[in-house]
Amino acid sequence: MAEKLFESDFFVKLNQLAIASNARMNHGMSGGRKSNLKGSSVEFSDYREYIPGDDIRRIDWGAYGRFDKLYIKRFMEEKEGVYQIFIDTSKSMDYGEPKKSRTALQLAGALAYLVLNNLDRVYISEMQESSLTQGKGRAGKQAFQSILTELERISFDGKTNLNKAITARQYQGSGVSVIISDFLDEKGIEEALKYLRYKKQEIVLIHILARQEIDIEGEGMVNLLDIETGEEVRLSLNRSSIEQYRKALEAMETRMRVLARKYELTYIRMVADEPLEKFLYDHVCNQGLIIRK
Amino acid sequence: MTISNWWPLALLVCIPIIILLYMLKQKAQEYPFSSSMLWKEIFNNIEATKPWEKLKKNLLMILQILTILLLIVALMAPYLKRGGRRYDNVVLVIDTSASMGIRYNEDHTRLEEAVERAVDYIDSLSETSQVTILTADQEAQIVKTNVTDKAELKKALRGLQVTDLSGDASVAVSVVQSMTSQWEQYQAVFMTDTSMELGNLDAQVMNLYTDYQNLSMDYVSYGTEYDEAGNASMTVIGKITNDTDQDVTTDVNLYGDDTLLMVQSVVIPAGGSQTVYFSQVNFTGSVLMAEINRKDDLEADNRAYTVVREEGQKRVLLVTDDNMFLEKAVMNIPWVDLYKTSQLSAVGKSEEYDLYIFDGKLPETLPEQGNILYVNPGSWGDIVQAETLSNVSVAFTDTELTRYIAGDSFGVTAGKAYERPIWADGFLTSGSSCLGYYGETAGRRVAVLGFDIHQSDLALQADFPILISNLMDYMMVSGMVSEDYYATGDKIVFNGNINGSDLTVQDPNGVSSVLAAAAATNAYTDTDQAGVYTVSQTVNGEERQEKFVVRFPVEQESHQDGETAVSNETKNEEAQTLSGGRELRNLVILILLFALAVEWFVYVRQH
Numbered sequence: 092m093a094e095k096l097f098e099s100d101f102f103v104k105l106n107q108l109a110i111a112s113n114a115r116m117n118h119g120m121s122g123g124r125k126s127n128l129k130g131s132s133v134e135f136s137d138y139r140e141y142i143p144g145d146d147i148r149r150i151d152w153g154a155y156g157r158f159d160k161l162y163i164k165r166f167m168e169e170k171e172g173v174y175q176i177f178i179d180t181s182k183s184m185d186y187g188e189p190k191k192s193r194t195a196l197q198l199a200g201a202l203a204y205l206v207l208n209n210l211d212r213v214y215i216s217e218m219q220e221s222s223l224t225q226g227k228g229r230a231g232k233q234a235f236q237s238i239l240t241e242l243e244r245i246s247f248d249g250k251t252n253l254n255k256a257i258t259a260r261q262y263q264g265s266g267v268s269v270i271i272s273d274f275l276d277e278k279g280i281e282e283a284l285k286y287l288r289y290k291k292q293e294i295v296l297i298h299i300l301a302r303q304e305i306d307i308e309g310e311g312m313v314n315l316l317d318i319e320t321g322e323e324v325r326l327s328l329n330r331s332s333i334e335q336y337r338k339a340l341e342a343m344e345t346r347m348r349v350l351a352r353k354y355e356l357t358y359i360r361m362v363a364d365e366p367l368e369k370f371l372y373d374h375v376c377n378q379g380l381i382i383r384k
Numbered sequence: 385m386t387i388s389n390w391w392p393l394a395l396l397v398c399i400p401i402i403i404l405l406y407m408l409k410q411k412a413q414e415y416p417f418s419s420s421m422l423w424k425e426i427f428n429n430i431e432a433t434k435p436w437e438k439l440k441k442n443l444l445m446i447l448q449i450l451t452i453l454l455l456i457v458a459l460m461a462p463y464l465k466r467g468g469r470r471y472d473n474v475v476l477v478i479d480t481s482a483s484m485g486i487r488y489n490e491d492h493t494r495l496e497e498a499v500e501r502a503v504d505y506i507d508s509l510s511e512t513s514q515v516t517i518l519t520a521d522q523e524a525q526i527v528k529t530n531v532t533d534k535a536e537l538k539k540a541l542r543g544l545q546v547t548d549l550s551g552d553a554s555v556a557v558s559v560v561q562s563m564t565s566q567w568e569q570y571q572a573v574f575m576t577d578t579s580m581e582l583g584n585l586d587a588q589v590m591n592l593y594t595d596y597q598n599l600s601m602d603y604v605s606y607g608t609e610y611d612e613a614g615n616a617s618m619t620v621i622g623k624i625t626n627d628t629d630q631d632v633t634t635d636v637n638l639y640g641d642d643t644l645l646m647v648q649s650v651v652i653p654a655g656g657s658q659t660v661y662f663s664q665v666n667f668t669g670s671v672l673m674a675e676i677n678r679k680d681d682l683e684a685d686n687r688a689y690t691v692v693r694e695e696g697q698k699r700v701l702l703v704t705d706d707n708m709f710l711e712k713a714v715m716n717i718p719w720v721d722l723y724k725t726s727q728l729s730a731v732g733k734s735e736e737y738d739l740y741i742f743d744g745k746l747p748e749t750l751p752e753q754g755n756i757l758y759v760n761p762g763s764w765g766d767i768v769q770a771e772t773l774s775n776v777s778v779a780f781t782d783t784e785l786t787r788y789i790a791g792d793s794f795g796v797t798a799g800k801a802y803e804r805p806i807w808a809d810g811f812l813t814s815g816s817s818c819l820g821y822y823g824e825t826a827g828r829r830v831a832v833l834g835f836d837i838h839q840s841d842l843a844l845q846a847d848f849p850i851l852i853s854n855l856m857d858y859m860m861v862s863g864m865v866s867e868d869y870y871a872t873g874d875k876i877v878f879n880g881n882i883n884g885s886d887l888t889v890q891d892p893n894g895v896s897s898v899l900a901a902a903a904a905t906n907a908y909t910d911t912d913q914a915g916v917y918t919v920s921q922t923v924n925g926e927e928r929q930e931k932f933v934v935r936f937p938v939e940q941e942s943h944q945d946g947e948t949a950v951s952n953e954t955k956n957e958e959a960q961t962l963s964g965g966r967e968l969r970n971l972v973i974l975i976l977l978f979a980l981a982v983e984w985f986v987y988v989r990q991h
Contacts, residue, residue, distance in 0.1 A: 186418035275419035304418055312412040317420035324420045325412055326427055330989075335426040343422065 097200060097239075101368070139163055172211035173228075173264065175292070176202055179272030180217045181251035182319040187301020187363050192247040194363040195271045195299055201367060202269060203238045207231060213238070217245055218272070221255035250319055251276040257283035265291035273299055274347065275319075284354045294356035295380055298347060301363045305340070307333045385464050385968070388512045392459035398452050406445045447983040454976040462968040463510035473530075473567045474515045475560050475587075476502050478544055479553040479576035481521040482872070482941035485546040486577070486596045487681040494592045495546045498575035501590065503538050505573070510967055516563065517541065520576075521549040522873040524556035548684060548872045548914040550937035553589075554580040561585050578944070593944070596681035597628040599652065600942040601636075603935065604674040604688040606665070620662040622674040622688060626652035627943055635677040636660045641669035647677070667692070670931055671916050685942045689916050689933045691868055697721045698860045703731060704743035709843035710759070713852035714741070720856060739859050744836060755829040755859045760800065760836045766825065767832060768803040776814040778835070780847070783811040785822055785831070785854045789847040796842075799835035808832075822858065827881035829859050864919050865932045872934055876908040884923035891917055 141150060141161035154162040176199050184192045199215060206213040207230065215238060217224040226241050253276050268287050274280060274296075287294050307328070315324040326332055344360060351358035357378045361370055417423070484495040492500065506515060514530040515537050528540050553576035564570045564585070572587035574580065580589060604622040611617065626632050631653050638646045645667060652658040660674070675687040700714055702724045714722050723737065731740065732751035740751060743759040750756065763769040775797055782790040801817035804810050805825070812820030812834065819834035842848050864878045864887065880887045880901035887899040889908050892915030899906035901921065911917075914936035920929040936942070 183418040186416075191418075273418065275421050277421055301418065309415060313415035314412040315420055315423055316414055316416045317418075318416050319419055322420050324423050324427055326423065328415075332426065336422055339422040339425045 095243075097197065101201075172206070172209070173266035174202070174206045174211055174213045175216060175262070175266060175268040176213060177216045177218055177223075177257060177268065177270045177272070178245065179251060179253065179270070179274075180219045180245055180247045180249070182248050183251060183273055183275050183317075184299070185247035186318060187303050189301075189363050191273055191299045191301050191363045192245075194361070194367070196242045196245060197367050198271055198297060198299075198361070198370075199269075200239060200242050201371060203229075203242075204235055207235050207238075215241060216260070218251075218253060218256035219249045221252045221259070223256040223259045225260060252278065253280045254278055254282040258286045262287070262290040262292065266293070267295065268292040269295045269297065271297045271299060273304075274343070279346075281350060284350060284356065288354050288356075294354065295378075296347065296351065296356060296358045298344070298358065298360045299363055300340075300360065305362065307336060385462055386510070388461035388463060388510055389459060392456045395452065395456050395459070399449050402445060402448050402452065406442065443986050444983065447979060447986060451976060451979050451983060454972055454979060458969050458972040458976060461511055462972065464968055471509055471513050471569075471571050473564070473570040474509060474513055475518070475563060475570065475572040476505075476515065476541075477518045477520050477524070477553050477556045477560060477572070477574045477576075478502065478541070479521070479551075479574070479578075480519045480544060480547050480549075481551045482546065482548050482684060482937055483552075483577055483682075483944055484592075485682055485684050486594075486598070486944075488592060488594055493546065494577050494594070495544065497592055498590070499541045499544060502541050502573075502575065506534055506537050506541075508967075509534075511969070518556050518559065519544060520553040520556040520574075521547050521551040522555065523551070524559045526559075546684075547912045548934075548936055549912055550872065550940035552576050552578045552580060557582060557585055560587065596944075598680045598682045598685070598942060599632060599634060599676050599678060600625045600627065600682070600685040600936075600938045601674055601676050601688040602657070602938045602942075604672060604690050606672060606690060606692065618665040618667060620665050620672055620674070620690075622660045622662075623657055624650060624652050624660060624676060625657040625938070625943060626654055628654060628680075630654050632678075637675045637677050638662045638665070639673040639675065640665070640667040641671055642673075643669075682942060684914065685936045685938050688935070691916065691931045691933055693868070698739065698856075699723065699735075699737040700739045700741065700856075701725065701731070701737040702741045702743065703728060703745050703747070704741070704759075705745075707743045707759075707837060709837050709848070710741065710743060710852070713849050714856065716849065717853060717856050720860070739856070753828070756831075757855065757859060758830070758832045760834065761832060762800070766805050766830075768805075769834075770801045770803050771817065773799040773801055773814060773817060773819070776817075778812050778814045778819050778840070780851075781811050781813055783809055783822075785811045785851070785858055787850075787854055789850050789854075792845075792847050794840055794842045794845055794847065796835045796840040798839045802832060802834055824879060825882075827883055829879070831855060831859060863930050864921060864928070865930050868932065870911060870932065870934045872911055872914055872937055874911050874934070876911065876932075878906055878908065878919055880906065880921050881923045881928075884921045884928075887919055887921050889917060889919045891915070 139162065141163055145163055149163045151162045154160070178195055178199050180192075184190075184195060203213045203215065210230065212228050212230040213234075214228045215226040217226075226238075229235075229238055251272075253270070253272060253274070257270070257280075270280070270283075272280075280296075284294060310328050313326060313328050315326060317323070347358050350356070357380060359374050359378055361374070478495070478498055480495060484498070485493050488494045488497040502517075509515070511534075512532060514532055516529050516531075517527040517537065517540055519525050519527055527544070528537060531537055553574040556574070557580070560572050560574075561584070564572060572585065574582075574587055574589045576589065576591060577593040579591065582589065602623040602625055604620060606618055606620045609617045609619070620638060622636065624634075624636065631651060633649065633651045636648045636650055637644055638648070645665060646662050648660050648662060650658050650660045662674075665672075670692055672690050672692060673687055678686070680686070698720050700720050700722050702711060702714065702722060703726070704710065704724065705726050711722065711724065714720055725731075728745055728747050731747050732749065736751065737754050739755050739757060740747075741757045741759065742761065744761075746758075746761055746764045758767065761767050773796065775795070776799060777793050778796050778799065779793040780786040780789050780791060796814070796819070799814070799819050801814070801819055802821065804818045804821045805823065807825045808821040808823035808830070810818040810821045812818065820832060822829070822831040824830070837843050837848075842851070864880055866877070866879065870876055878887050878889075878899065880899075882901050884901055887901055887906060888896055889899060889910075890896045891910060892913055895910075897908065897910060899908060908919075911934045914934050916931055916933055918929060918931050920927055922928075
């Protein structure tokens, strides 16, 4: 990627957002995230207000009697959150106007920025063919530039095998796994989701599609060339076949949503020509992955 | 089914061209896409419903091929035969005789019914069928020949009119036979109201005879009687025939020159005839008409006409020295006043006669008017003696002068043979010699007897007074019209004055024809219509006009015998229907238009 991924004012807008996660961290270095582990040095970190979902056994009833509000007394050791951002770098992502690949990188960069701002750790992984190329884990705001450089170096080529790529890695501890892909993999992704769930990952699927994949244009006989596999499909583009494609695409999204319910994960669909900040504000915030400050 | 045109099959070459165009059109363009995953899913669905989907894909091509095929079929003009016969050549003979004017049903006469059936039949023929139409009454006439234009044929049929002529469709059999001899396959149909013999002709007879109710005025005539004071009294009689199955009482109107003179009521028995009398008729005009005052199934025969001639004795001048035989014979004729002289100088000086008989004498000049009978003349003027005969047998040839005596013979001791003039007919022969002739020349009638009656035994035979009577009948006609009554279709020769103008004949409709004055060259044949005709000629500045009647053929056309009019063959119901076929082109064109509409609809939906 030669061109710049972000405009300079983009991060000004991003600073209004923060990562929001209820993931229980039991691994990782010290970070800004509270861990539920009882560590060797228990540091009293003051009360914090009770948030729905917190363990009610930890409610400080004395504080409640005094303040008439629910507080949790925290004696836990603070742990950093670990975020895995998986980017599908197969050739099919290099399609569209604007290209899905660019959008994916922008999204990955934006999420990485938010994670680093939250004093959490982020890993950027490239999924290509059956392999996974994981970058160094980075934390701290100063690591963002190197992440950006890493993102800009990513090329999109090869075929897709998300299951094999994701299950190729071992994961230690819980965390959040964000998979950015077009999910155009005939073998699907369920195996990878099972694996990540087994590995106590909170999963977010961001499904990127190009506008040209949603609104098909053209008519007549075409030799449809799969840019990833090189396969050719000869068919007649007409109202009927386009309608059938649209239904197939809807069915695919439905399958993804079914998987999301089944594995209690977050599924967000994104169109590549949608403005990133709008996507983050409208969709990602709504899903609870990030919050406004 | 038959095909009229085979050349449209050449257009089948368009079909592979259409297929080729579609194959070329379906050359696919490259379409790069992110992944074929979803497309392969739907492609599998297409494969699963392959036959239907492939059909839908090529539906436009199939419709266009179907359109071409339908167009080819329409151009080939397919024709569905009925009865297994081809009708490339069709002959229709329509009987237009007077009986076809009899009512067939409440709506049509027999002719109108025949025309409607013929029109329906023509509509059922293929477009390439060639049709010939003839009419038949007294003779066959060709109306249209080998015409394929149905509109033209139907117009010709609807223009046919019933005539007052007698006859039937059988007069056309020989014409149709010679016409159809040149064709391998044809259909000939005769539409008539009587049974007929077809001989060897393969044809269909459509008999339109139906029972009918009719009264006919067969004829009307008159007589004049004179009382002792010389006052004339006219009696008119008419004969009515009842062709119904019941006794009929009806009024009969008598008109004189279109003015109603008298009305009589008469009862006519069923299937019989009755004479009606009108006495003491006070009429001095020229035409009497008797009319049945009743509507029936044939109204053309409900009236009859007669022409009232001028009455009076005929004046005959016998120029002879002495001829008792001739004198007695002529005097016996009641309507002849005979005058005798031996002086040639008396001829043409003061009085005029209807007939001059020159017995052995020849005048210096002929009288200006009057007919001439020469007895034993020598060569003189037109009379050219060829030879003298002695002791020969002379025979009567068959002519109007020799009615009742034709073929008889008599002996002549001395006779003269003549060169017969071109205007004359011979009536006395001896071998090849002509001893007597008659005819009309220079505006008068002339007869020549080539022997002295005293020098023959003719006066001793019964043939003599008969010959004289016939001669007087012939010679005494002073008008242009020889007869009082003619039948429809008759050819009439008028005795015009050769020194006068051309003859003008006017028919009952007022249509005039002009004929030459010379009898040898005039022949009036437009007597198709019954009624009163008028012939006129201007002689020396004075117009002469005479009327005559052409009678309706009641005997042949009004009194049809139902038993003989319909033969057992034509009573068959199937013979009453014409087997044609059905032109399929219009149906194919309708289907073609429907296919075009479907093609348009499919094209709009796809694009």
